[in-house]
Amino acid sequence: MKLSKGKIAVIVVLLVLIIDQVTKIWIKTHMYLGECIPVTSWFEILFVENNGMAFGLEIISKLFLSVFRIVAVIVVGYYLFKIVRSRNISTGYVVCVSLILAGAAGNIIDCLFYGLIFNAPMPPEVAVLFPEGGGYQSLFHGRVVDMLHFPLFSFYWPDWIPWIGGNRFEFFRPIFNIADSAISVGVVVVLLFYRKYLSVPEKEKVENI
Secondary structure, three states, X not given: OOOOHHHHHHHHHHHHHHHHHHHHHHHHHHOOOOOEEEEEOOEEEEEEEEOOOHHHOOOOOHHHHHHHHHHHHHHHHHHHHHHOOOOOOOHHHHHHHHHHHHHHHHHHHHHHHHHHHEOOOOOOOOOOEOOOOOOOOOOOOOXXXXXXXXXXXXEEOOOOOOOOOOOEEEEOOOXXXXXXXXXXXXXXXXXXXXXXXXXXXXXXXXXXX
16 A cells, blocks of 8 residues: 555654654663763764754754754644645655654754753763653753764874874764754755755646655
8 A cells, every 4th residue: 555645754753753762762871971882893872962953063052942943843844744735746855854854853852851851960870761859951951862973984184284283083073863864864865866846836846756
């Protein structure tokens, strides 16, 4: 039985949210902040938290960021609701928008509720879900959990290079989570294969499965 685009969108959003939150809760309750579990020479589970946007960027206030995320999810959710009803929009594009929506929503859950439902013990103790003494922060001020780190390779810049000589370069330095990955995959695939949906009026869009 062929699934409708609406059902596919719901499945994608729910799967990403479930996987994202299950991994974050497991990390919070089984690893202490800063703990690292090497998996391969180029991949490790490294538990960090941040107040910023994707990949730990710290650029604006926490409250503004949380409100911005909520507004963004509402806008993307409304957009997704509109495009799943259009016969001229490809299923692939719907999946991409669903990934972006799910990723944004996943990080919003951290910001809204993690400060309320987790404590913040000093390492090497791990966090407790629903602690008796209450959480570490108020609503809207939770920290986003990141854990995926891919230090594919690193080297030191030669000393003779101005400004950066002698400094260590690591690729890939950012630490991220499943929600960040969903957003990134959705955006990249849209830019590579579905840019026409961002610029062409809906009445001129052509099915591209």
